[in-house]
Amino acid sequence: xxxxxxxxxxxxxxxxxxxxxxxxxxxxxxxxxxxxxxxxxxxxxxxxxxxxxxxxxxxxxxxxxxxxxxxxxxxxxxxxxxxxxxxxxxxxxxxxxxxxxxxxxxxxxxxxxxxxxxxxxxxxxxxxxxxxxxxxxxxxxxxxxxxxxxxxxxxxxxxxxxxxxxxxxxxxxxxxxxxxxxxxxxxxxxxxxxxxxxxxxxxxxxxxxxxxxxxxxxxxxxxxxxxxxxxxxxxxxxxxxxxxxxxxxxxxxxxxxxxxxxxxxxxxxxxxxxxxxxxxxxxxxxxxx
Amino acid sequence: xxxxxxxxxxxxxxxxxxxxxxxxxxxxxxxxxxxxxxxxxxxxxxxxxxxxxxxxxxxxxxxxxxxxxxxxxxxxxxxxxxxxxxxxxxxxxxxxxxxxxxxxxxxxxxxxxxxxxxxx
Numbered sequence: 540x541x542x543x544x545x546x547x548x549x550x551x552x553x554x555x556x557x558x559x560x561x562x563x564x565x566x567x568x569x570x571x572x573x574x575x576x577x578x579x580x581x582x583x584x585x586x587x588x589x590x591x592x593x594x595x596x597x598x599x600x601x602x603x604x605x606x607x608x609x610x611x612x613x614x615x616x617x618x619x620x621x622x623x624x625x626x627x628x629x630x631x632x633x634x635x636x637x638x639x640x641x642x643x644x645x646x647x648x649x650x651x652x653x654x655x656x657x658x659x660x661x662x663x664x665x666x667x668x669x670x671x672x673x674x675x676x677x678x679x680x681x682x683x684x685x686x687x688x689x690x691x692x693x694x695x696x697x698x699x700x701x702x703x704x705x706x707x708x709x710x711x712x713x714x715x716x717x718x719x720x721x722x723x724x725x726x727x728x729x730x731x732x733x734x735x736x737x738x739x740x741x742x743x744x745x746x747x748x749x750x751x752x753x754x755x756x757x758x759x760x761x762x763x764x765x766x767x768x769x770x771x772x773x774x775x776x777x778x779x780x781x782x783x784x785x786x787x788x789x790x791x792x793x794x795x796x797x798x799x800x801x802x803x804x805x806x807x808x809x810x811x812x813x814x815x816x817x818x819x820x821x822x823x824x825x826x827x828x
Numbered sequence: 829x830x831x832x833x834x835x836x837x838x839x840x841x842x843x844x845x846x847x848x849x850x851x852x853x854x855x856x857x858x859x860x861x862x863x864x865x866x867x868x869x870x871x872x873x874x875x876x877x878x879x880x881x882x883x884x885x886x887x888x889x890x891x892x893x894x895x896x897x898x899x900x901x902x903x904x905x906x907x908x909x910x911x912x913x914x915x916x917x918x919x920x921x922x923x924x925x926x927x928x929x930x931x932x933x934x935x936x937x938x939x940x941x942x943x944x945x946x947x948x
Contacts, residue, residue, distance in 0.1 A: 616884065622877025625884045627909040634902050637877045 544818040545701040547720035549744070549751075551736020553707035556726045556756040556780070559790055561704035562586040563797040563807040564814070565671055572697040575675035576716045577706045578661060578685035585793045589666030589673035596662055597676070599640045599687045600655035604631045608652035615644035615653060636683040661688045665695060672698055689715045700815070709736075709743045717744055722818035723751035724777065727765035734764035741774055750821035752777035754810070777813055780806070829859045831893040831929060832886045833922050838866035840923040848896045849879030849903055855922050856889060859930065864922075879903030887912065895925050895934065904940040 548561045558575075562583050565573035575583035602615075602624075609631050616624045616631075623638040624631060635658070645653040660682055666673035674695050676688040689712060703720060706712040717723060723744045727737040737753065744751045752775040755766055759782050769776050780786075786803065789796045796803035834851030835842045845851035850872045856865045867889075871881035879899070883906035886894065893913045907914060915934040918925055928934050 619877075622871070622874055622881040625880050625887075625906045625909075627884070627887055627906055630909065632906060632909060634877065634880055634905075637880065637902065 543699045544815055544822070545697075545703065545719055545721050546814055546818055547703040547705050547717055547723045547749075548726060549705045549713065549717065549723050549740050550707060550726045551709055551738070551740040552728070552733065555728045555733060555736075556754075557707070558582055558586070558704050559786075559796075560724065560726050560754060560756070560780075560807075560810075561702050563795060563803065564811050565702045566795045566797045567804060567807045567811055568671075568700050568702070570670040570672075570698050571700045571702055572672040572674065574692050574695075574697075574701060574703045575673075576689050576692060576703055576712070578676040578678040578688050578712070579706065581675045581677050583704050584664075584666075584673070584675055586790075586795050587666075587668050587671065587673055589668040589671070591664050591666040593665040594662055596659050597688045597691045598657035599660050600642065601635050601638055601640060601658050602633050602642075602644050602653045603656045604633060605652050605654075606630055608650045609648075610650055610652075612649060614647055614649065618647060619644060639684075640687070661685060663688065663691050663695070672696075685712055686715050693719050709739045713740070713743065714747070717747055717749055720749060721822055722814065723749050724814055725751055725753045725774075726756050727753050727769075728756060729758055729761075729763040729765055731764045734768045737765050737768055738772075741768075741772065750817065751775075752814075752817055755779040757782040775817075777817065778810055829892045830890060831857050831859065831895060831926070832889070832891040833857065833895045833917070833925060834869075835866065835922055840864055840926070841921050844895070844897060844917045844920075844922060844925060846897050848894075848899050849874075849882045851882075854882075854886065856891065857922075857926055859926075877902070880906055883907050893929070895929060896937065899937060899940050901940045901942055 548557045550557050565571045575581040611626055613626050616626050621637050621639050623634045645655050661678040664675045674692050676692045678685040705716045727733050753769050758779045786796050789799050797807045833855040834845040834848055835853040835855045836845050851869055852872055854867050871878040880902050883903040887910040895915045895917045897917045914937045916937040
C-alpha cells in the first residue's frame with residue numbers, strides 16, 4: 540500500500556481503545572510511522588517495544604519580567620489575549636500555565652522589561668521497531684499544555700503511512716492532532732457516555748472538514764448507543780470489534796494482538812486496508828489536493 | 829472597607845454566584861458608607877484566565893475583602909499579592925453574608941482549587 544496517508548485515531552473519551560487500534564494498525568502495516576500524541580500518559584511503547592534512537596527536550600518560551608524596568612503601564616496586562624498577566628502593587632505577575640507563548644507582551648513592552656526564556660515542557664522520543672518508525676511525546680509532570688510537543692512530533696520525519704494515536708477528548712491537543720490528519724478513525728464504546736463523547740469528537744472533526752468513520756469497539760449483544768448515534772448522524776461505521784476477553788488479556792499483558800493471534804492479524808490488516816481506502820477516497824475527492 | 833461578592837443578580841437579596849472568575853456580576857459593598865454597587869464582570873466571557881482578569885479588576889476597585897464560595901489558584905495569587913482578605917461565603921443571600929461579615933462570623937477561605945484551564 541504505497542499510499543501517502545495520515546490517519547488519526549480518536550475518541551471522545553479515554554479508554555475506548557485508541558491505543559489498541561493504533562498500535563495494531565501500525566504493526567500490520569509495512570513501514571508505518573506510529574506517533575503517540577497522548578502526551579500526558581503515552582503508552583504505545585508498552586506494546587511496540589521500540590529501540591529508542593533519539594530523544595530531545597521540547598521547550599517553549601515564557602515571558603520573564605525585570606521588575607526594576609517595569610513602570611506599571613499595564614500595556615501587557617491589557618493586551619494579553621489570554622489574561623496571563625496581572626499588575627498588583629508594584630509588581631507584574633506572570634501566569635505561565637495560562638500563557639500561550641505568543642510573545643506579544645515582550646514585543647509591546649515600551650520599557651523592555653519583559654524578555655522570553657525557554658522552559659522545558661517535555662520530551663520527544665524517536666525509535667524503531669522492525670520497519671516501523673516510532674515517535675512519542677511526553678509532557679513534564681505539572682505542565683498544562685502539550686501543544687508544542689505535538690507540533691514537534693509532527694515536524695519529525697515520517698513515512699508515507701502515518702498512524703496518530705491521539706490524546707483523548709476534543710480539546711486543543713486533539714485539534715492540533717486532527718489538523719495534521721487526512722482521515723480520522725473514531726473509536727467508540729457501546730455506552731451512553733461513549734456515544735456522548737463520540738458525538739463531541741465527531742462534531743470537532745466535522746467542523747474541521749476532516750473525513751471520518753467510526754470503529755465500534757467492545758460490541759456486545761444489545762443496543763449500542765454509539766451505533767445509534769452513527770446511524771442518526773450519517774457517520775460511516777467502518778467496522779466493529781466485538782468484546783473479547785482473550786484480546787483484553789493480550790492487551791493487559793502489553794502484547795500486540797496482531798502479532799500474537801492470527802485472527803487479529805487478519806482483522807487489523809483488513810481494517811487498515813479499509814481505512815487507507817477511505818483516506819485515499821477522501822483525498823481524491825478533495826478538490827484542493 | 830470595601831468588600832466584593834460575586835453575585836447572580838444586581839440585588840442584595842441575590843444569591844452569591846458559585847463561580848468567582850466567571851460570576852456575571854460583582855457586588856461591591858462599602859461598610860462605612862453602607863452603600864452597594866453592582867458591576868458587570870467583563871472577565872466572565874474570557875476564553876481563559878477569567879480568574880486573573882477578574883481579580884485584577886477587583887484589586888483596581890480597591891477592595892479590601894472578598895466573600896466567595898471558592899477561588900482558583902491564579903486568582904488567589906493575584907488577590908494575595910494585593911493583601912486582600914478572602915472569606916468563605918455562607919449559603920445565604922448577599923445581604924446576610926454582609927451581616928455575618930460585620931458580626932465577624934465569616935471564616936477565611938483556606939483552600940483554593942487548581943484552574944479549569946485543562947488542555948488549552
